[in-house]
Amino acid sequence: MKLGTVALKYAARSLTRHTRRTVISMAGVGVGCAMALIALSWMSGAFEMQIRAIAESGAGHLMVVHRDWEKTRENTLRLTDWQETLEAVRAHPGIRACSARARANGLLAFGNRSAGAQIMAVLPEDEFEVSRIISRSRMEGHYLEDEEIGAVVIGKALARRLNVELDDDLYASLTGKDDIHSAMLRIAGIIDTGSQDLDLTICHVTVATMESIIGAAGAGEISILLKEQSELASVQKSLGALMTGDNTVVSWREVQPALSAGMDGDVALMRLLTAIVITVVALGIASAQLTAVLERRTEFAVLSALGMKGSQITGMVLIESLIIGIGGALIALTLGGLAAWYLATEGINLAYFVEDFTGPSDILLDPYIYGSFGPWLIKYALSISIIATVVASLYPAWKASHIAPAEALRTQ
Amino acid sequence: MAAVLTDETLVHAKQVTKVYHTGEVDTYALRGIDLEVKAGDFLAIVGPSGSGKTTLLNLIGALDNITDGTLEVLGSDVSRMSRRQRADLRLHALGFIFQAYNLFPVLTAQENVQFVLELQGVNNERGRRAREVLDRLGLGEYANRRPPQMSGGQQQRVAVARAVASKPRLVLADEPTANLDGENAGILLDMMRDLNENQHTTFIFSTHDPRVVAYARRVVTLVDGQVAKDIVKESDAHDAG
Numbered sequence: 001m002k003l004g005t006v007a008l009k010y011a012a013r014s015l016t017r018h019t020r021r022t023v024i025s026m027a028g029v030g031v032g033c034a035m036a037l038i039a040l041s042w043m044s045g046a047f048e049m050q051i052r053a054i055a056e057s058g059a060g061h062l063m064v065v066h067r068d069w070e071k072t073r074e075n076t077l078r079l080t081d082w083q084e085t086l087e088a089v090r091a092h093p094g095i096r097a098c099s100a101r102a103r104a105n106g107l108l109a110f111g112n113r114s115a116g117a118q119i120m121a122v123l124p125e126d127e128f129e130v131s132r133i134i135s136r137s138r139m140e141g142h143y144l145e146d147e148e149i150g151a152v153v154i155g156k157a158l159a160r161r162l163n164v165e166l167d168d169d170l171y172a173s174l175t176g177k178d179d180i181h182s183a184m185l186r187i188a189g190i191i192d193t194g195s196q197d198l199d200l201t202i203c204h205v206t207v208a209t210m211e212s213i214i215g216a217a218g219a220g221e222i223s224i225l226l227k228e229q230s231e232l233a234s235v236q237k238s239l240g241a242l243m244t245g246d247n248t249v250v251s252w253r254e255v256q257p258a259l260s261a262g263m264d265g266d267v268a269l270m271r272l273l274t275a276i277v278i279t280v281v282a283l284g285i286a287s288a289q290l291t292a293v294l295e296r297r298t299e300f301a302v303l304s305a306l307g308m309k310g311s312q313i314t315g316m317v318l319i320e321s322l323i324i325g326i327g328g329a330l331i332a333l334t335l336g337g338l339a340a341w342y343l344a345t346e347g348i349n350l351a352y353f354v355e356d357f358t359g360p361s362d363i364l365l366d367p368y369i370y371g372s373f374g375p376w377l378i379k380y381a382l383s384i385s386i387i388a389t390v391v392a393s394l395y396p397a398w399k400a401s402h403i404a405p406a407e408a409l410r411t412q
Numbered sequence: 413m414a415a416v417l418t419d420e421t422l423v424h425a426k427q428v429t430k431v432y433h434t435g436e437v438d439t440y441a442l443r444g445i446d447l448e449v450k451a452g453d454f455l456a457i458v459g460p461s462g463s464g465k466t467t468l469l470n471l472i473g474a475l476d477n478i479t480d481g482t483l484e485v486l487g488s489d490v491s492r493m494s495r496r497q498r499a500d501l502r503l504h505a506l507g508f509i510f511q512a513y514n515l516f517p518v519l520t521a522q523e524n525v526q527f528v529l530e531l532q533g534v535n536n537e538r539g540r541r542a543r544e545v546l547d548r549l550g551l552g553e554y555a556n557r558r559p560p561q562m563s564g565g566q567q568q569r570v571a572v573a574r575a576v577a578s579k580p581r582l583v584l585a586d587e588p589t590a591n592l593d594g595e596n597a598g599i600l601l602d603m604m605r606d607l608n609e610n611q612h613t614t615f616i617f618s619t620h621d622p623r624v625v626a627y628a629r630r631v632v633t634l635v636d637g638q639v640a641k642d643i644v645k646e647s648d649a650h651d652a653g
Binding site for chain 2: 004005006007009010013014016017298299301302304305306307308309310312404405406407409410
């Protein structure tokens with residue numbers, strides 16, 4: 001199928017015959033595509049922020065765990081050579097922050113009140129770097145300091161349940177590997193995340209405190225934040241190569257499989273909605289192009305009579321569609337680009353819609369959601385507009401190439 | 413001076429029948445037509461409405477399929493040709509002139525003429541050649557006008573230019589003067605007669621117009637889809653000698 005300059009002029013000028021229809025077609029493609037771009041910008045931004053929220057709420061982008069942890073979720077499992085492993089992880093160039101932790105199930109009691117809790121032993125300075133639950137929450141008293149022994153930081157809701165205040169001494173019972181150990185812990189800080197559910201789960205001590213209570217505590221996990229989320233797979237692979245003993249590196253998806261599946265579901269739903277919008281737009285274009293082809297039956301018959309081949313007629317109609325697609329892409333870039341830019345710079349304040357920023361699985365969400373904005377918009381605008389328009393025009397183009405010339409000329 | 417007829421047969425129709433099927437109704441447009449057209453002919457097909465004139469032109473122009481019989485155009489059996497082969501035949505050997513001109517309204521006169529040359533794959537020369545044809549037919553000053561900016565007569569002359577620009581062996585004209593006044597019809601017929609005589613282009617017209625009949629050297633009359641008369645005018649019969 002070869003088309004010369006006159007055929008190209010013919011295709012381009014044909015769009016000027018019904019300027020209003022052409023502009024409406026371009027606007028239809030543009031608005032539909034803009035909606036798709038806005039949805040993609042929102043989806044991409046929200047997805048990225050959700051991952052960051054999950055990572056910074058404790059799961060990390062990556063986590064070093066015992067190889068049996070994924071199957072058993074047993075918090076008494078301990079890493080092999082955790083301190084060497086922590087240093088090896090910290091030295092990796094793709095790492096923003098990392099922190100080792102050990103967890104133990106326990107019971108906290110004060111007076112005649114008690115509450116079950118998962119007690120988490122942390123390296124306070126590192127934990128402050130990796131956990132937004134600490135760094136972004138209001139704190140009464142102070143957070144733990146490295147090597148501080150006998151102190152505990154609990155959530156505000158837990159404090160209320162136990163009816164305790166700062167500097168009160170809690171009676172803590174911790175389940176070790178083989179035994180139950182007890183100790184008195186002084187409340188050094190009370191954290192208010194803004195979420196009652198999340199506050200109920202917070203009970204932090206230093207690794208040194210844990211060791212003093214149950215002996216050699218070790219670490220059960222190393223939570224890792226990456227400099228670039230997009231490098232997750234490559235960093236996971238390279239860190240995996242550094243692991244020794246029973247240690248292994250898992251991603252946030254393995255740590256929070258339910259959240260991961262939920263997010264995938266959200267993305268799939270958003271993509272489905274986007275596909276529906278694009279399909280509706282494409283059907284509109286197909287209808288408009290089919291009308292244009294049927295209105296020009298005689299012209300296509302004349303083209304055929306002059307010796308133009310079916311493939312060339314198809315090509316000409318598709319070139320008209322291509323021009324509509326490019327026009328639509330420019331409109332989409334203008335509308336969708338502006339909206340995406342607004343989303344990326346101003347964001348949407350979720351405080352208008354929700355009061356509690358705790359997501360499922362104790363994730364502390366951001367109050368603002370920012371969209372994604374970048375050169376990808378051009379690529380998407382062009383590809384969505386052009387592909388949707390050209391695909392929608394395949395049938396009209398085929399129809400144009402199969403018009404019976406004698407019949408069309410007879411009935412003109 | 414009339415064009416010299418040669419022995420070369422451009423069209424050979426034998427018992428050509430065309431039936432249109434509309435639902436369960438069969439309409440016979442042509443009933444066993446026999447016709448031979450020699451190179452250099454200037455032939456008018458006349459007859460009342462519905463006699464099958466346009467149908468016969470469409471069949472010769474490979475725009476439609478025969479129902480029965482055989483039809484050879486330039487030595488090829490068109491009923492056996494694929495769509496692509498028919499398109500090639502039309503592109504390289506046939507020219508069409510339509511009653512309603514059917515120029516492309518978004519292209520200038522020159523671009524309309526150039527279009528066929530472009531389809532033929534003429535590259536660098538097509539602009540010059542299109543201009544030459546327009547000049548030769550006295551249409552140079554309209555080269556950059558689009559059809560809506562021209563009169564009916566001017567448009568039909570551009571249509572002739574488009575039909576002959578690629579130097580086809582055979583031009584098929586369906587009621588070419590039907591929408592023209594006497595003066596423009598005369599100019600058009602002179603132009604086509606000139607092309608016939610000087611470039612030996614063969615013309616077949618379907619027409620009701622007595623002016624066309626007067627110009628034709630051979631007149632085939634169709635009635636009810638059959639050849640009722642086939643008359644070669646005296647002087648041209650001598651020329652055909």
